[in-house]
């Protein structure tokens with residue numbers, strides 16, 4: 874977090890970076906208040922579309938989470954390591 878003020882492209886106000894959502898390119902050009910206002914306006918204009926958009930974000934996030942879960946191919950190796958670690962616990966303690 875920096876104390877540098879950024880100018881919101883929508884309302885023109887200078888705000889600290891904490892007042893902006895972080896995005897893929899270092900942050901959005903709209904402040905949080907304007908983002909929320911824009912989302913509300915979009916929802917009013919087209920509720921179904923906005924609902925589907927949010928559903929899409931959630932599905933993408935879920936897919937990403939599943940993709941990050943380690944697969945089972947490494948499991949035997951891992952359990953072997955933890956078994957070795959457990960055997961060492963009985964040894965002399967390092968101060």
Ligand SMILES: [Zn+2]
Pocket residue numbers: 881882883884885886903904905906907
């Ligand atoms: Zn703004």
